Amino acid sequence: MARVLDGLDLTGKRVLDIGCGTGAITVSLHSDHGAVHVTGIDVEDPVCTEAKAGVDAAGLSDHIEIRKVTPGPFPFEDNSFDVVFSKDSIVHIPDKEALAKEVFRILRPGGVFAASDWLISHDGPPSPEMARYIALEDIDFNMASPARYVRALEQAGFEDVRTVNRNPWYLNVARGELEMLTERRAEFEDRFGTGLTADNIEIWTAMVGVLASGEHCPHHLRGHKPA
Numbered sequence: 001m002a003r004v005l006d007g008l009d010l011t012g013k014r015v016l017d018i019g020c021g022t023g024a025i026t027v028s029l030h031s032d033h034g035a036v037h038v039t040g041i042d043v044e045d046p047v048c049t050e051a052k053a054g055v056d057a058a059g060l061s062d063h064i065e066i067r068k069v070t071p072g073p074f075p076f077e078d079n080s081f082d083v084v085f086s087k088d089s090i091v092h093i094p095d096k097e098a099l100a101k102e103v104f105r106i107l108r109p110g111g112v113f114a115a116s117d118w119l120i121s122h123d124g125p126p127s128p129e130m131a132r133y134i135a136l137e138d139i140d141f142n143m144a145s146p147a148r149y150v151r152a153l154e155q156a157g158f159e160d161v162r163t164v165n166r167n168p169w170y171l172n173v174a175r176g177e178l179e180m181l182t183e184r185r186a187e188f189e190d191r192f193g194t195g196l197t198a199d200n201i202e203i204w205t206a207m208v209g210v211l212a213s214g215e216h217c218p219h220h221l222r223g224h225k226p227a
Helices: 024-031 045-057 096-106 128-137 146-156 167-183 185-192 194-213
Strands: 014-018 037-042 064-068 081-087 107-117 159-165 219-224
Touching: 014 024, 024 037, 024 045, 024 064, 037 045, 045 064, 081 096, 096 107, 096 146, 128 194, 146 159, 146 219, 167 185, 167 194, 185 194
Parallel strands: 014 037, 014 081, 037 064, 081 107
Antiparallel strands: 107 219, 159 219
């Protein structure tokens, strides 16, 4: 999270957190990074309920709002936020061009879009290895390439669009996690069962393969709305 926000001062800013999940990052944007108000949005009732409960328990409801939304245009007025942030969530949004336009619309002049996302290195169909990995994950991945994100953001009107390839870092993380899963296999089988443990080792093995090839390439994304 800190790396996604590198160089940004959120003090006194109004921030939108796309894909807030259970709200830990949403709270951190206010409590640790100084945002005066944060709106966290997600599409699932259970996580929104949990996030709202956490905000209320922390006494932060004056500074943090959790809203369930439906896929599509954001339910916010033009020029509503100083920063739009997302951590590893916009992979679930298939239309990156519409996303970029909506983010641009709701940002105030001079506002910033800062996100991390799971990317594929190229346009067009994934390789068989990448397709297998995505199928093994069994979640709604709509990966785009860095080039597509740059095009979408620039066409929406963003300036100073930048991407940072985090593949080398994540490859090392994933290799370490796979090594840990393999070394502690018996322990995990006792705790979680042989089937779930085997499934996770298969997924991580496939993921390390497409990370090593460079086809799977997590990125940081940044764009500025002209002042």
